[in-house]
Amino acid sequence: MSECEYCGSVKRKVFENNSFVAFLKERPAVAGHILLVPKQHFTILEQVPEDVCGEMFHVANILSSILFEALGAEGTNILINNGSDSGQKVPHVAVNIIPRKEGDNLHLEWKPKQQDKEEMGVVELKLKEACKNIIVGKKEEKPKEIKEKKEEIKNSKWVEKILTRLP
Amino acid sequence: MSDQPTPEQIKAFQEKLAKLSPEERKAFFRQQCVFCQIVDGKIDSMKVFEDGLCIGVLDINPANPGHVLLLPKEHFQVGPQVPESTMRHMGMVAKAISNACLKVLKCGGTTIFVANGMPAGQRAQHFMVHIIPRKEKDGHFEISENGAVDDGLADNLRVFIEKKLGIKVESTAKKEEKNEAGVEEPEDAPRPVKEKGYIYFVDEDGDVSRCRMVKGRVKEKQKKEKVLKVGIKRQPNTLYFVDNGLNIRMTRMNRSGRKKAGKEKRDVEKKSGVGIDDIARLFTK
Numbered sequence: 001m002s003e004c005e006y007c008g009s010v011k012r013k014v015f016e017n018n019s020f021v022a023f024l025k026e027r028p029a030v031a032g033h034i035l036l037v038p039k040q041h042f043t044i045l046e047q048v049p050e051d052v053c054g055e056m057f058h059v060a061n062i063l064s065s066i067l068f069e070a071l072g073a074e075g076t077n078i079l080i081n082n083g084s085d086s087g088q089k090v091p092h093v094a095v096n097i098i099p100r101k102e103g104d105n106l107h108l109e110w111k112p113k114q115q116d117k118e119e120m121g122v123v124e125l126k127l128k129e130a131c132k133n134i135i136v137g138k139k140e141e142k143p144k145e146i147k148e149k150k151e152e153i154k155n156s157k158w159v160e161k162i163l164t165r166l167p
Numbered sequence: 168m169s170d171q172p173t174p175e176q177i178k179a180f181q182e183k184l185a186k187l188s189p190e191e192r193k194a195f196f197r198q199q200c201v202f203c204q205i206v207d208g209k210i211d212s213m214k215v216f217e218d219g220l221c222i223g224v225l226d227i228n229p230a231n232p233g234h235v236l237l238l239p240k241e242h243f244q245v246g247p248q249v250p251e252s253t254m255r256h257m258g259m260v261a262k263a264i265s266n267a268c269l270k271v272l273k274c275g276g277t278t279i280f281v282a283n284g285m286p287a288g289q290r291a292q293h294f295m296v297h298i299i300p301r302k303e304k305d306g307h308f309e310i311s312e313n314g315a316v317d318d319g320l321a322d323n324l325r326v327f328i329e330k331k332l333g334i335k336v337e338s339t340a341k342k343e344e345k346n347e348a349g350v351e352e353p354e355d356a357p358r359p360v361k362e363k364g365y366i367y368f369v370d371e372d373g374d375v376s377r378c379r380m381v382k383g384r385v386k387e388k389q390k391k392e393k394v395l396k397v398g399i400k401r402q403p404n405t406l407y408f409v410d411n412g413l414n415i416r417m418t419r420m421n422r423s424g425r426k427k428a429g430k431e432k433r434d435v436e437k438k439s440g441v442g443i444d445d446i447a448r449l450f451t452k
Contacts, residue, residue, distance in 0.1 A: 012321035015328050024321045027312035031320060045277075046266050050259045057258025058251055063328070064283060065247035070327045075284025078246070079308065082265060083276020086301035087308065096310065100287040108280070109288045110299070110307040112228030123233050123272070124213040124225055130267035131216040131223065136259040 006037045006092040019052060020059055022097075029098055029106055032071045036060050036095040043091045045082045050136065060095045073099035077108055196242050202293035206240050216264060220256050223264055223298075230299050230307050233272045235264055237296040244292055245283040257296055264298050274300035278308050361411055369407040369415055373399035 006021075014034060015022035022036040036059060042048045048056070064076040079096040081088045100106065187195060197203045205212045206222055215235060216223035226234040237257055243249045249257075265277040280297040282289040299307070328334075361367060362377075366385060370376040375395040378385050397415060401407065407417045 012318060014321055014325045015332075017334070024317075024324070026316070028314035028316065029310050029312065030314040031317050032324065033314055045262055045279075046269065048262065050262070053262045054255030054258040057261070058254045061246050061249065061254045062332070064281075066328055066331055068247065069331075070324055073284075075282065075287030075289065076246070077283070077287045078279075078281035079310070080279040081276070081301075081308065081310075082279065083269070083274075083301065085275030085303045086278045087310070088276065098287075098310075100284065102286045104286070106311065108282075108308055108310070110230035113231065115229060115232060119232065120213060120225060124215060126271045127215040127225070127233060127235065127264075127267060130271045131264060134216060134218075134260065134263040134267070136218065136256060136263060 004041055004092050005090050006035075006094065007039075007041050015059075015063060017059070019055065022059075022063060025096075029096075030100075030104055032067060032073070032099045034063060034067070034097040036063060036097060037092055042093045044088075045080060045093055048093055056095060060097055064097050067097065067099045071099050072101075074102055075100040079108070193242065196244075196292070200242055200291075200293050202236075202238050202291055202295065203242050206238060216260070218260070220253055221260055223260070226297070230297075231274070231302060231305060233268055233274070233300040235268070235298040237261055237264065237298060239294060243294040245289070245294055246281060247283070249294055261296050261298055268298060268300040272300045274302055276301040280308065361409075361413060367394070367409040367413070369399070369401070369409065371401075373397055373401055373415075375409055375413060375415065 010021055010023045011026075012024040013021060014024060015036075019039055020036055021039055022034050025033045025035050036056065038048065038052060038056060040052075045053070060078050064078055067073045067076050077096070077098040077100060079098065080093070081096070082093070098106070098108075184192060184195075197207075201210065204210045205224060213225040214222065215225060216237075219240075221237055221239050223235050223237045226236050237260060239249060239253050239257060241253070246254075261279055265279060268274060268277050278297075278299045278301055280299060281295075282297075283294075301307070364380055365377040366380050367375060367377045370391065370393070374393055374397050376391045376393050378389050378391050395413060399407075399415060405417050405419055407415055410416050
C-alpha cells in the first residue's frame with residue numbers, strides 16, 4: 001500500500017489532540033480552508049468507530065466556530081466527501097472546514113431535483129427500514145449491544161478483506 | 168423569499184425580540200421555524216429516523232434521491248450554538264445514516280454537509296446536517312482548489328486556536344527549519360519506470376517482478392527480477408496486473424456467469440453488511 005498523504009507529518013498544522021490533526025489544505029478553496037483528519041488511518045467514514053466519529057464532529061464544530069472569530073468569516077461549511085463518487089481524492093477520511101464570505105465565488109450549493117412523490121415514497125421506505133436499527137451512544141440495552149457488536153465484527157471482516165485485496 | 172423586509176421592519180423586529188425573555192424568545196423562534204414544526208409533527212414530513220435528540224427527514228428539494236436532513240430537536244440556528252453532547256450524538260447518527268444510504272441506495276459515496284450562515288448557503292433558520300447520497304459526476308459540491316496558500320496564516324491561526332482552547336500545538340514550521348539546518352531527509356527514491364522488452368507481473372510474494380521478453384515471448388529459463396516490493400496479499404479469483412505507472416491493479420474474475428439466476432440470488436443474500444461491491448468500487452479507482 002502506498003503511503004498515505006495525511007498519515008505522515010503534515011505541514012501548516014493548526015490543531016492537534018490525541019486523535020485528530022487539523023491543518024490548512026495544500027490546495028484550498030479559500031484562504032483558511034482547514035482539513036481535519038483522524039490520526040488513525042481510515043479510508044472511508046464507515047470504518048470510523050462511533051465515538052471517534054462523534055468526537056470528529058465535535059472538533060469540527062469547535063474549529064468552525066473559531067473560524068468566525070479568527071478570520072472574520074461570515075459563515076462556515078463543514079463538508080465530508082465520503083467515497084470516490086463524491087469526489088474524495090485522498091483515501092483518508094477528512095473533514096473540510098471552509099470559512100465563507102459573501103461573494104467568495106464558491107458554489108457549494110446543489111441544484112434541487114424534482115422527484116415524484118412515488119419515488120420519494122420508495123426512498124423513504126427503504127431508508128426508514130435501514131435506519132430502524134440505528135442506536136447511538138451508551139444508552140443501549142444489553143441484547144442489542146451484543147447484536148451490534150456482531151455486526152461490527154462482520155463489517156470489519158469485509159473491510160479487511162477489501163483492504164487486503166488492494167495493492 | 169421574494170419580499171425582503173424593509174430596514175424599518177427589521178429594526179422593529181429586533182426591538183421586539185430584545186424585549187422578550189429567553190424562554191419567550193425560544194418559544195417565538197420555535198413557532199417561526201418550519202423545521203421546529205416538522206420536529207413537533209405540525210407539518211408533514213418524510214421521517215426516516217428519530218431518537219431522543221434528533222430527527223432525520225427527507226429533503227423536499229433533494230440534491231439526489233435520498234437526501235436526508237438531520238435536525239436537532241431543540242432549536243439552534245448555527246453550529247456554534249449546538250452543545251457538545253448533541254453535536255457528538257449527531258455525528259454518530261450522521262455516520263449511521265450515511266452507512267444506511269450506502270447500503271440501501273446503491274450509491275458510490277455520500278457527502279455530509281453543514282452550512283453555518285447565509286454566505287455558506289444556509290437557507291433555513293435551523294441547524295441541520297445534510298446527508299447526501301452521491302453518484303459519480305452528479306456535479307454537486309465540487310470544491311475548487313484556487314484559493315491562496317498562505318503559510319503565515321497557519322501560524323496565526325494555530326496561535327489563535329491554542330489561545331482559545333488553552334492547548335499547545337507543536338509547530339511544524341520548527342521541525343522544517345531543523346531539517347533544513349541539519350541532515351536533509353532523503354527524498355523518496357524515484358519509482359522505476361516500465362522498460363521495453365520486459366514483461367511485468369505480480370509474483371507470489373505480492374511484489375512486482377519483471378522478466379525479459381525475446382521476440383514477444385518469455386523464454387522458459389529466464390531469470391525473474393524483482394522491481395518493486397509491495398507485498399500485497401493475493402486473493403483467489405482475482406486477476407492482478409501492473410499498469411504503466413507500475414501500480415498493481417486488480418479485477419475480480421467471475422467464473423459463474425450472471426445468467427445463473429439462482430447463483431446470483433444467493434450472492435445477494437450473503438451481503439449482510441453494507442453493499443460490498445459499492446464499497447469496493449470506492450477503493451479500486
